[in-house]
Amino acid sequence: MGMHRKMCVGTGDGVVLLKENDTKWELAGSSLPGKPIEDIVVLPNGSIFCGVPHDGVYSSSDGGAHWDRVIEIDVRAMAAALPLQPTTIYAATEPVGLYRSSDGGDSWQEIEALRQMPEEIQEQWFFPGDECHEGHVKTINVNPKDPMDILLGIEHGGVVRTRDGGLTWEDLSEGIEYLDVHVVNRDPVQDELFYVTTARGFYRSENGGHDWIMRQDGVTRDFFHDFVVQPGAATSLFLATANGSPPSWIRDGGSKSAIYRSEDGARSWQQMTGGLGNSLEPMVWGLVGDPEDDSRLYAAIGTGVWASDDRGDSWDQIYDGSSALRTLSVIA
Amino acid sequence: MAITERPWAPAADETLFWFRAASPLPARPRPLDFTLEVYALTGGLTRGLVSLNYPLYQIRPKLIDGELYVASVPSGIAEREPETKLGLLRDASLRFTRNIRGPWEKAIKPEVQGYSAWMAEDLPDSPAEVAERFRQARRVREMQWFVADRAVVGSFALLKSRLDDMPASAEGRDKVAAAVEDGAAVLKEAMQLIREEGGARLEDFVRRTSRRLVDMQVLAPGDIHWLEWREVRRALTEPGGWKAIAADRKTQAEKRTTASVPDEVGPNPGPTALHMHLVHEVLALLAA
Numbered sequence: 001m002g003m004h005r006k007m008c009v010g011t012g013d014g015v016v017l018l019k020e021n022d023t024k025w026e027l028a029g030s031s032l033p034g035k036p037i038e039d040i041v042v043l044p045n046g047s048i049f050c051g052v053p054h055d056g057v058y059s060s061s062d063g064g065a066h067w068d069r070v071i072e073i074d075v076r077a078m079a080a081a082l083p084l085q086p087t088t089i090y091a092a093t094e095p096v097g098l099y100r101s102s103d104g105g106d107s108w109q110e111i112e113a114l115r116q117m118p119e120e121i122q123e124q125w126f127f128p129g130d131e132c133h134e135g136h137v138k139t140i141n142v143n144p145k146d147p148m149d150i151l152l153g154i155e156h157g158g159v160v161r162t163r164d165g166g167l168t169w170e171d172l173s174e175g176i177e178y179l180d181v182h183v184v185n186r187d188p189v190q191d192e193l194f195y196v197t198t199a200r201g202f203y204r205s206e207n208g209g210h211d212w213i214m215r216q217d218g219v220t221r222d223f224f225h226d227f228v229v230q231p232g233a234a235t236s237l238f239l240a241t242a243n244g245s246p247p248s249w250i251r252d253g254g255s256k257s258a259i260y261r262s263e264d265g266a267r268s269w270q271q272m273t274g275g276l277g278n279s280l281e282p283m284v285w286g287l288v289g290d291p292e293d294d295s296r297l298y299a300a301i302g303t304g305v306w307a308s309d310d311r312g313d314s315w316d317q318i319y320d321g322s323s324a325l326r327t328l329s330v331i332a
Numbered sequence: 333m334a335i336t337e338r339p340w341a342p343a344a345d346e347t348l349f350w351f352r353a354a355s356p357l358p359a360r361p362r363p364l365d366f367t368l369e370v371y372a373l374t375g376g377l378t379r380g381l382v383s384l385n386y387p388l389y390q391i392r393p394k395l396i397d398g399e400l401y402v403a404s405v406p407s408g409i410a411e412r413e414p415e416t417k418l419g420l421l422r423d424a425s426l427r428f429t430r431n432i433r434g435p436w437e438k439a440i441k442p443e444v445q446g447y448s449a450w451m452a453e454d455l456p457d458s459p460a461e462v463a464e465r466f467r468q469a470r471r472v473r474e475m476q477w478f479v480a481d482r483a484v485v486g487s488f489a490l491l492k493s494r495l496d497d498m499p500a501s502a503e504g505r506d507k508v509a510a511a512v513e514d515g516a517a518v519l520k521e522a523m524q525l526i527r528e529e530g531g532a533r534l535e536d537f538v539r540r541t542s543r544r545l546v547d548m549q550v551l552a553p554g555d556i557h558w559l560e561w562r563e564v565r566r567a568l569t570e571p572g573g574w575k576a577i578a579a580d581r582k583t584q585a586e587k588r589t590t591a592s593v594p595d596e597v598g599p600n601p602g603p604t605a606l607h608m609h610l611v612h613e614v615l616a617l618l619a620a
Contacts, residue, residue, distance in 0.1 A: 119562065126471065128379055128478055133471045175339040177389060177408050178382070200409055211339040214412065222420065244423070 010037030094136030111166035172209030240284035254281030274314035300325035340408035376477025
């Protein structure tokens with residue numbers, strides 16, 4: 001440790017800024033009170049972007065002191081096209097839609113071809129749990145080696161991909177049984193090795209999403225959410241899981257969530273219990289790696305942020321707040 | 333726990349067991365009946381049962397010689413770990429069946445009524461807006477089936493099955509029997525609101541859309557039932573040629589004989605097959 005990282009934590013009640021001071025993390029501020037933060041992007045110039053559902057994308061260029069709403073959309077996911085396009089940001093919505101800003105958030109354009117996918121594909125985009133019953137984009141994954149190559153995970157809809165910056169789109173959902181897609185990510189080394197979590201499974205595809213194979217040997221939970229593909233001497237995967245689905249977590253024991261690690265490309269998984277115990281009552285909603293240290297990880301668990309500096313073997317709580325955490329972003 | 337090394341795909345039609353289910357659906361649906369109400373009911377039922385962890389992938393509808401059949405499609409996830417899936421179903425059986433009336437009265441019934449009210453709203457002015465509303469109508473009707481199939485129909489089938497499996501002398505059987513009795517009353521009310529009232533609202537919605545298409549001279553009265561759901565939307569925005577399509581389909585249907593219609597088609601996996609678990613019972617509840 002001994003560095004001076006910063007962390008933006010999205011909560012159900014605004015954004016919390018944490019600062020690392022040698023080996024300790026300190027609260028550096030909080031803002032956007034009352035706004036549920038669904039996703040956060042931080043650009044290399046320090047600008048912070050927060051996505052608020054049913055509201056829009058908020059931007060701050062002064063470390064969170066002042067915020068401007070830069071686009072009014074029902075935003076559900078965000079991503080930056082780093083490292084190759086440091087001023088390009090994506091924001092995705094419900095109903096399924098994707099917007100791009102190439103100038104650091106000043107102007108936005110909708111990528112219209114996504115909504116022009118074949119009707120039989122769009123009929124899969126159906127979220128049976130809110131007023132409009134439309135699916136929404138849950139994850140945007142931009143290829144760090146080729147920003148024209150973008151994957152979208154659609155919650156109740158599947159996975160779609162563009163390789164030309166959004167001009168054309170391909171559906172990659174075949175083989176995923178339950179299309180409640182949560183997170184889609186790709187291997188940092190093998191270009192066409194993709195991973196997906198749905199509410200009911202973890203899938204791996206070695207050929208760019210054309211053949212998905214369920215890979216959860218060793219996982220004793222049945223709800224799957226965030227995961228990290230962590231580079232290093234050997235790529236490791238870290239997976240946040242729980243039992244049942246969110247409505248059932250009001251029972252005793254809560255979500256019974258746990259973090260698992262795989263060091264063989266998801267062929268087998270081992271639960272990480274150091275500091276966490278066998279079962280966590282609150283859900284692990286966020287998992288992120290460290291931008292500079294492959295052995296470090298951070299988890300958003302309930303109202304707290306936990307950190308591990310030994311590839312998940314042991315965990316310590318570094319922050320506890322008053323509002324449920326939803327997403328994390330760490331800046332070196 | 334074995335690792336599946338092959339990508340999973342839903343079973344193809346020709347490998348499935350198709351049967352003529354007791355259900356509120358028409359035995360010989362016309363194209364619009366099939367692509368609107370049949371799709372909405374089977375789609376909503378699928379979502380409801382899967383949500384309760386019934387070990388199946390889909391309740392799939394199909395027309396064979398114009399007759400309606402359904403099949404229960406096996407789930408790759410359930411077949412991979414059947415004991416885990418049945419454990420989750422047992423868990424759902426205990427959690428969601430203690431009080432079927434409570435959630436129904438508090439949330440599901442108003443939601444069901446809200447969907448019927450949506451269907452009863454006036455149609456918008458422009459044909460493009462009507463086409464969009466026609467698109468949304470299938471989802472609304474599917475949602476109406478889904479919320480009740482999950483909270484009432486699927487849950488009641490689990491509850492009834494639990495009672496049937498209890499020995500007569502089992503402790504707590506009286507409580508379960510009382511819950512079944514009350515659940516049956518809720519089920520009856522739910523079917524009245526969805527099958528009868530919701531069905532009538534949907535029919536009226538289709539009738540008003542038909543009237544609009546007749547006024548536009550795109551279709552003759554009654555033709556709308558001979559177009560598919562997507563075609564009705566296209567007819568609203570791309571008029572021309574639809575009368576001939578409807579007339580041709582009507583003629584073809586009239587020529588079709590109903591001499592010998594088997595009740596089952598394809599290999600019967602038997603009642604103990606994982607994906608058939610309580611499927612016949614659930615479909616019977618929809619028709620009761």
